[in-house]
Amino acid sequence: MTKAAPLTLDVRPELRAGGEPFPRIMLAAASLEPGQALRLLATFEPIPLYAVLGRKGLAHRAIHHGEADWEILFTPETSAPPAPPPPRATSGSHSGDGSGWPEPKQSLDNRGLQPPEPMVRILSALEMLAAGEVIEAWNDREPLLLYPELEARGAAIQVRQGTTGVRLLIRRGA
């Protein structure tokens, strides 16, 4: 397979002007040919983007050239994008097999966020749900400090360890 040259996207001018290049980046990522890499130039390391593009099967390599000068190469992983991870039920009240729960209303990607930010985002999203509704969240690690908060709010959680993080399904109680 012949590989096309990387597609270069320079979002630094837009960032310096206070713009929001996220949609452009996603469009560029969607327009990549099979096997083609995306070369992104930015003014900071776009950590949350790694998780977003990682789920599209793009691995990242960041080079810090200097102050406010980052180059990130997103290359297609040779293997297929990771399949949904095998279930791994944890012990205690926060276990389950996912059966009988409705489809998640919303998906949060909390990877790359510093504690307690993942917990704050999950609880904020939870408060917007109606009783019985479910959200999905991806975290870097098992959210052990979240469990007591969920318990106090009568919410249930299912935890599955994946290769690229921990997948949580959280259902609001009645």
Added chain:
Amino acid sequence: MTATSDRLSRWTPAMFAAALLNLGLGLLLPVLGVGWPAQPATGPISLAVVHLLTIGWLTLLMFGALFQFVPVITSRKLPSQALPLVTLLGVESGLVLMVGGFCALGHWAWVARLLPVGGGLVIVALLVGGATLLVPLAAKRPVPLSARFVLAGLGFLLLTILLGLSFALALTVPATGPALAPLLTDGVGYHVLAGLGGWFTLTAIGVSYELLPMFMLAPHERGALGAAVLWAGVGGFLAALTAGLAGSVWPVGWLAALEQVGRLGIVLALGLYLADVVRLYRSRRRRQIELHNRAAIGAFVALGLAMLLAVGAVVTDRLAALAPSLVLLVLLGWLSGLGLTQLYKVVAFLSWLSRYGGRLGRGPVPRVQDLVNEPRSVGFFVLYFASVAVAAGAAAFELSDVIRAALACALLAVLLLAREYTRAWRAVYARGAPAAPARSPTLPGPQGVRR
């Protein structure tokens, strides 16, 4: 007003407060001329001060932290929230008796017997604390790397306190003298190695492997390097201690050789650990390092310097002369330094969790960072580590006045830091901070990116 809730290990804040009081006292006494450097380093008053620092400060700090974090790393509850109080009260009252016993050594034989009585009380309190921690630690499968270090550390704690009790009995109960005399001549070094090395250092490594990746967003799995640190460290301390102790009663060549192998294992473990810490800082995904982890570099440098000094002292046969510098670097630089820096984050985090945990998602709450004032605290950490460095340097040349002045500066830094911990605990800074805007919990936008 204090922050408490069932999100916290109930007695952990009290243990931290008691530990800091003991640290302050342990620094104040030498500044006032009580104990080393004004008096001999191995004199009874100096030993009283050292035990204020090791039992009163570091052991209480470690247990306070472990009661809070072992349930988190094992996702299992402690069997009781009351048993930590037994540990706190037992350690504090036992320590008071021990200090009294040390001060009476050589003067009032009967009062000196408080030493083994107090030591026994400390042992019972620590066994209760250790058993409380073992319940969740033993139930978790597979055992996480950080928990393995803690388990090993608790094992060496047992060895340390049993050795200490033997000394206390040999010193104060004449009938036990003949049986325990060989220990008194050679054993003190092993007591120090088991305590500062096996117990504190291995446990501190385990706790650091949990806290550093968490707040720097570095890979949590330490792989082969982390496993090598564990096995070289545990094997090294075990070989050096058992072969050394056995060799002091039964001096044969192969035991001495095994002790040397053990010492090499310790050096290897600490070298690998420091290399892994460098790897951990470099692989962090968070560009900005928070103050507590920037300041912790001072503790890692102290550990590296202590290691080099220990190797140099053994090679040049100057261990006795350099022992005070070495103990200062390990006790105040590495262990207390790591403890003071991590407390800065831990206190703010626990305060935030207990104050705002129930309100999360239901309205604006301050961020954890709003509970501390990092620019104000930078200088306090610099003052602390610089003072310890000066004290350790001056100790090598027996400059008693310089050591005392440096320890006075370290005490000032500790007092200023303790005031910052108190402010974080009472959320003093958060009252002035604007409440964080409620964030829309969507896929990462710019607000999640620019940090």
